[in-house]
Amino acid sequence: MRKSRTPAPPVDSELKALDAHWRAANYLAACQIYLMDTNPLLEQPLQPEHIKPRLLGHWGTSPGLNLIHTHLNRIIAARGRDTLAIWGPGHGGPAVLANSWLEGSYSEIYPDVGRDAAGMGRLFKQFSFPGGVPSHVAPETPGSIHEGGELGYALSHAYGAAFDHPDLLVACVIGDGEAETGPLAASWHSNKFLDPVHDGAVLPILHLNGYKIANPAVLARLPESELDDLLRGYGHEPLHVSGDDPKSVHKAMATALDTAVDRIDAIQRAARDGKTTQRPRWPVIVLRTPKGWTGPSEADGLQISGTWRSHQVPLADVRDNAEQLGLLEKWLRSYRPEELFDAAGRPTEQVLACIPEGKRRLGATPYANGGLLLRELPLPPLERFAAPVDKPGVSVHEPTRVLGTYLQQVMEATRDRRDFRLVGPDETASNRLDAVYGATGKAWQAETLDVDEHLDRHGRVMEILSEHTCQGWLEGYLLTGRHGLFSCYEAFVHLVDSMVNQHIKWLRTTRRLGWRRSIASLNYLLTSHVWRQDHNGFSHQDPGFTDHVLNKAPEAVRVYLPPDANTLLSVAEHCLASRDYVNVIVAGKQPTYDWLSLDAARTHCARGAGIWQWAGTDDGTREPDVVLACAGDVPTQEVLAAAQLLQRHLPELSVRIVNVVDLARLLPHDEHPHGMTDAEYDALFTPDKPVMFAYHGYPWLIHRLTYRRAGHRHLHVRGYKEIGTTTTPFDMVLRNDLDRYRLVMDVIDRTPGLAVRTAAIRQEMEDARTRHHYWIREHGVDMPEVTDWTWNG
CATH class of the missing domain: 3.40.50.970 (Thiamin diphosphate (ThDP)-binding fold, Pyr/PP domains)
Structure with a gap:
């Protein structure tokens, strides 16, 4: 000193x-x-x-x-x-x-x-x-x-x-x-x-x-x-x-x-x-x-x-x-x-x-022009942390727990240089990121008791139950030349809506000022999300932060919805290395099927949106009859379960599965740097075939992002409709019409020529929804056909 x-x-x-x-x-x-x-x-x-x-x-x-x-x-x-x-x-x-x-x-x-x-x-x-x-x-x-x-x-x-x-x-x-x-x-x-x-x-x-x-x-x-x-x-x-x-x-x-x-x-x-x-x-x-x-x-x-x-x-x-x-x-x-x-x-x-x-x-x-002090973040190779995936949908991991082991190594790599911090409102362990405690504890200068865990006077995990303070800490940290990540329950990150708005405006303005050097991006990890807040209830169910962010300056905002552990790793690596953005990552902490190997995840994330040919019956020799699209981990599982039902009941139907990781890909290319051209969008979603889109958040966001596309009138979006309570996980998707049975019904209702000849199949799907209603009220858990479901594509 x-x-x-x-x-x-x-x-x-x-x-x-x-x-x-x-x-x-x-x-x-x-x-x-x-x-x-x-x-x-x-x-x-x-x-x-x-x-x-x-x-x-x-x-x-x-x-x-x-x-x-x-x-x-x-x-x-x-x-x-x-x-x-x-x-x-x-x-x-x-x-x-x-x-x-x-x-x-x-x-x-x-x-x-x-x-x-x-x-x-x-x-x-x-x-x-x-x-x-x-x-x-x-x-x-x-x-x-x-x-x-x-x-x-x-x-x-x-x-x-x-x-x-x-x-x-x-x-x-x-x-x-x-x-x-x-x-x-x-x-x-x-x-x-x-x-x-x-x-x-x-x-x-x-x-x-x-x-x-x-x-x-x-x-x-x-x-x-x-x-x-x-x-x-x-x-x-x-x-x-x-x-x-x-x-x-x-x-x-x-x-x-x-x-x-x-x-x-x-x-x-x-x-x-x-x-x-x-x-x-x-x-x-x-x-x-x-x-x-x-x-x-x-x-x-x-x-x-x-x-x-x-x-x-x-x-x-x-x-x-x-x-x-x-x-x-x-x-x-x-x-x-x-x-x-x-x-x-x-x-x-x-x-x-x-x-x-x-x-x-x-x-x-x-110190007021943090890019002058910024150093590259030493990011470890993802191969050391990736979930092994020989075949889609066989193994299961908690995505954020996998990410936690990666963040532990980031903490280790910055132990001496001290320029990376993890902030959040008392939720690091709850959000399955507690592996970081193997590298650093929780910053704390007040009294400690024998029962306390992981408190550390020199720690770099910052927890205080004030989202505003977490946001302010991280903004000050980034603006003076360091790196960080803000982990938060999805519903309550709204508390900083106005603060992130101010930060995005700051970033947008600084892009036009040549003397302002680039700073590390403000990265959010939103977990404990709407579809797995069934135990906490309606007060904890709100996926609208993505809507708020995507209303802002397109050159400064990015929103990612990785569907499994390896895509989360790939997205996190990209975001932590990026500059001058606000990156929002929405990922689950509950056990989730592993769909993609690390190499496949990297390719898919770089693409931002792509066809999962292994999951559909669209063999590429003709146009699909229908497109099932998804964004988010729970919507992805429901789409794949729906695809499985369609393959069982309507094997002649050509179904294309499209997964979207980067929401901005849905925007036109002239409105966002990540947006697709009309030719790219039409090739992926088709200009005239019915598209059933299962989305993690409020469905009208997808409509707003795609309203100028040729195929928009054929697009039907399912998502969160502000219907929630304390209930079972599958009941949450069913109440909001995002479940696999409803998606099959949507395909039948919206694909020309199917409604009359497949009325019995539609009725079977409706009956399954009704059966679920009574089952959970008697047993308190989801039906075995849901809890025991596996992907055997």
Whole structure:
């Protein structure tokens, strides 16, 4: 561990330099909200034509963020410590943009926005302007890994960034609005998982300015003693900074940061020297400053600064209201820009005195551009883990248990480099991945008891019963250059719908930014899925996450439904090696027939969708009479059972079996990179033959993916119809009309010429469904013809 040097308390000259930097950042932040590019240094009196026609942005939080940024610069420069800042109040984009421009990192990435008057003008005009940059901290913002739109994720992102980066300090600014969200509240517990030996440190900075958009903030109205009790209950020791006098606040902030970093250094040093194994109490800074600090105190007879009215644009009518225009000019000139920038618009030496050099600048740190740090994941050969398959449908394995042995070796291979983690909400063993405990335990810094299993202060399996926190940890981990996998019950991954949406938007935007390097994909393993949640019941039955993901940017999303253990291995290997995607893998954990050998699985997965000629009666010499398609492990078994029934009862019928692993293959080629051309799709599914598609999830997704295909009117999809309860496994498929008997009935109903001459066969299928209904109510288990079914094709 690098021992940082405690800087001396700032003297007056240093305080003046810090104040100059802060005033410059405030000036630049305010001007971004209001000004076009024609009068950036206010060399002329402010005129309506200098003002943007649409005033957008958030001023209220910006002065506090500028203060924090200024003082983080001092700490970094003085101590030489690698630091990443997470800006929870990311709507304060003007502040972060202002600081990256002041430190020069912005102009290095965007040379047309130089550190001079012309560049300053471009900085102002582009903010929240067509063809410019977003008003929030976004992927376009240097030094950011955190989209500032939706609130609640700053602290979990910060901890994810700190895991396995032992020399990194992550300063996490939490706004008082964000502090009211459920995801943020749960993420305070992340300090029980932070290993002071192998991980970096997170310094939360709770920025309380009193108000949200229109209401008081809860934590800002708590008495200090009550707030301290809350933070201490979370495992932190609070340090307070408050006031509205800049000089005293600068002194207090410098002292608080020095104290906090000294405590962090001491905690890490003691742990790494082996002097303590106790869970530390980490510092937290509580910063109280007025909302809209240094802005206009009032307008039109109403108080602005220190109230919710300063949250966005304090003076909203400056183009048409001469009085407000005058107030704006007075406000901007109060920062004395002539002292902060020279005649050419360059920041003065005093303004730049506190800024660190090179990659230690907050806008230039490689930790905020994780692809710069990313290494290839050492993936072991699949042959060591594959299920032996001499013939389809003979042997049985639990697919996720097989995957668990593979992930154990990934953990082993990354033991020393520590750049792979498995996260999930208390379900690693439940999801049959517990083989990983042979390589690493579960991260845990709190109390342990003799009865506990696999808890490990240095573990890399992360379990907390908050899907939001798991998601935030993994996002922060990936965005700072590492790899990982999120394992979750299928029904409850919906809790992170909004978070994954934000991450996909981030990935889509970064693909257009040449300076952003590729990061490892965000990989989901969804198991304990809808068709085998018969024991937990209706509340645990929801396969709709795939619908949500496939609504998003096609270049960034992939959805896979491997039908057996070897296809799961092949898909997992591909996903773990991929970059810049969100990969969703849906796979069962219950015993499942092995359909494909490893070589066949690899070929099939590379194809994404293909004919299983060994399973059907389509010999390739003529067009099939009907296509039975499937996606998912349980639908695949039901389709093969239906094919077996058809071969027994209608041997003359030519049945083609198509299995789909990659759902995006169903899309047209011009809508998704994995999509099939019309010629490919028609060759596989035929343009005019009936297709019975047994799908793992909601049936209308398949219709949405294929509605433009020539054969869509012949497509009939069976899937989950939101009918569930606590029942037997086969009853789940039967209730939703996905069972083998219903599929045979569908073939009879929809294949021309079959209905009349095969009425007796259809009746036999219907009778089997009825017999099942009474059987399970008497015996409590599925019929022997279902439980004892085997593939003998």
